[in-house]
Amino acid sequence: MKLKYLIIALFISLQASAQVPAPAPLQNKPILLTGATLHVGNGTVIEKAAVAFDKGKIIYAGSASSAPTATGYEQIDVTGQHIYPGLIQPNTTLGLNEIASVRATLDQQEVGQINPNVRAMVAYNTDSDVLPTIRANGVLLLQVTPVGGTISGTSSVMHLDAWNWEDAVVKADDGMHLYWPPLLYQTQSETTPAFTEAQRNREKLLQDLDKLFKEAAAFRLGTPNKENFKLTALKGLFDGTKRLYLHADNAKDIIESVRFAQKNGVKQIVLTGGRDAWRITDFLRENNIPVILSGVHALPGLAGDDTDLAYKTPFLLQQAGILYGLSYSTSLHGVRNLPFIAGTAVAHGLTKEQALMTITVNTAKILGIDTQVGTLETGKDATLVVSAGDLLDMRTNQVTQAYIQGRRLVLTDKQKYLYQKFKAKYQAGEAK
Template identity: 40%
Template sequence: MMTVSRWHCLLACLAIAIAATLEANDQVPGEPQSNPILIRGATIHRVDEATIPVGSVLFDAGKIVAVDVRIDPPAGCVVVDGTGKHVYPGLIESMTDLGLREILSVGETSDSNERGERNPNVRSWVAVNPDSELIPVARAGGIMIAHVSPGGPFLRGQTAVMQMDGWTVSDMNLLAPAGLGVNWESLQPRDKDAKEEAKKRDDKLQSLDDWLDEAKRYGEARTDGTIEIVSDVKLESLLPVLRRERPLFVEANHQSTIESAVAYAVGRDLSLVIYGGYDAVECADLLKRYEVPVIVAGTYRLPLHRHDAFDAAYTLPARLRKAGIRFAIAGEGLGYPGGSSNARNLPYHAANAVAYGLSRDDAVAAMTMSAADILGIGDRVGSVTAGKDATLIVCDGDILETETNVIDAFIQGRRVDLTSRHTMLFEKYKKKYSRQSR
């Protein structure tokens, strides 16, 4: 007979198991592709080339094999009828804390910020929660890839490009580190005492200079090997940036802040990407001269300056395109109240830009190919091209229209689950009200 203490132990174990189940989503990651798949008769939005109004795409072993008007299915191929459907590359959220933050008002569910101002060694990808409830919601909106960045007051840490499906962060990892996140906007003077603010800014930049110089000496000593060097994780994390192997992803919106960031990067010979970029058009010549791309921090933003037109944020992508500046469009990423929970709205930020002057093709590219190129993954994803990963979405309409639904999705050829807590609640309450109406 089981004793009382053993019953208590069993009940405790059951309670822990149930709690663990309730805290995680129940979507099972997709199985590796085992057969060729042919999507036939769909509108193929290739992005890097002209759209095929009625065409086919064949992929096998996680890679796109062929894209054409007509493709004969090979032996063992699974044929998907794409009549009336649209095929796009999987959308890319260019800057977010998706997987690092669950519920904004519950601090225990947030792992996006580290204490202190200088944390270049923080690795965002190791903290990503593969069981986040927000990942399936983002997938349902077409987001198959996300550039995940830690937050913080200045040197935020290392960013990573993550696929939105997998059992572990190792399965999800596409590129890590992708770069180093920096909040340059924290150098913008905010108080009335401009001299004091300028001094604080100069002191912080001098401190950063000294640290980069130290990292350079550290790297040279490690390469030389003539003296024994004690490993330093913070200095080690700066080396890919100093070697231009990875860029700085600098948050900057004001003209003075953008110009300061570019001047600093040029002076130190660092690769740079601007995130935010509200005043980027005012710095167009500078950004073009040094080939600095911009990740637009969403289009649903309030004007930054008192004298701005109400639609300044809405027209920013079109103005960047006209100025000849490379750009991508992000959704409600870092610093937004909704943050990662609204990553699913990325297509509507791009659609808003279309309503204010950007072409539809450029809007789609800003969420796919342009984003991939800026993040350093353009050789693998971002367009429907033979040889690239079969990371695709199938929609029942134009992805820029709110009525459109993503009805099928693949990440490296794996069919992913498009259900989420949203769809679960929809089905639940649909049943509830259908019964009440009888």
């Protein structure tokens, strides 16, 4: 009977923790993690390592034998575990939508085709029930990206622990997202009116895009009498302060979109999606185009492709010397699987440290935040995770600690609450 009441008390306490955890307080004393295997994020692995950080910044990362003395530090023994940089998920609507069937919770797109003035970060919901489930697997930063239309708007890089969107910003308005209109292919022997109309609409859309970019370039150089929010939002593309993320998969679409951006004077171009990137690596390398690769867990794109082509595409890009990062963007809740698509790439050619780089430092370089995050080095943000096992393996990924800018996160979430809730229910039934 005592056991029954104890379980009921546990259940009541779990109900109190079912909400999204409050953001962690600022780091108030130096912390020293010792004894773990350190994965720096740049390919370096240090056994029996130590990481020290204070006021949100890393002050030491290296061998435990050379670590600063523990006087004044909160010393945490993590012997036998692994320390990794916080993982970075690019190109996601996480934080912009919550419940697919409830329109009021969906803030990922605006009406219309051309919306460069849309800013995703102002719609970012720090109270989302989904965010804690993502960081529990090691993902601590997001590139929050609008969708819909041809130019969907501007993304921003956010972290997953904050009271509001202003506190969550890591890099505001990092780039504009252009969803390239795909080439159309006639599958019948003779041209149909519907195909002709679709082709005409595509050509008009490309003409409108070209006109818009030329107007934006002229607007940047002029002194307009009144504000134009759409043209103002595009200005950063021409001086390199903002990236243009081209969303395209087909090889011909990729080449066409890149040449369009270059012709219009865009300084920094990033390919997003990139299913066929492996087919045109020479073109990408010659034009210095980095890739955010989606669809590692996907079926082959063409009937003649290898069945494991999507799995080994990261290795093909690695061999070709392309700067690329991985994105898990096919499912809102699936973002928690970001480390596991990197693990899939390990099974198809990459080393574990190369795979780790695709979801840490490579992505940080592409997004322009590598001076802050991406590796565990002195002077960078103390944004890191501690795992009991290999972070890239779903069988051993067990995050025991996580820090964002030195603030230790509470790693509870709704799914863990539900697990404990029904575990307590059945234990209570067995105790009768």
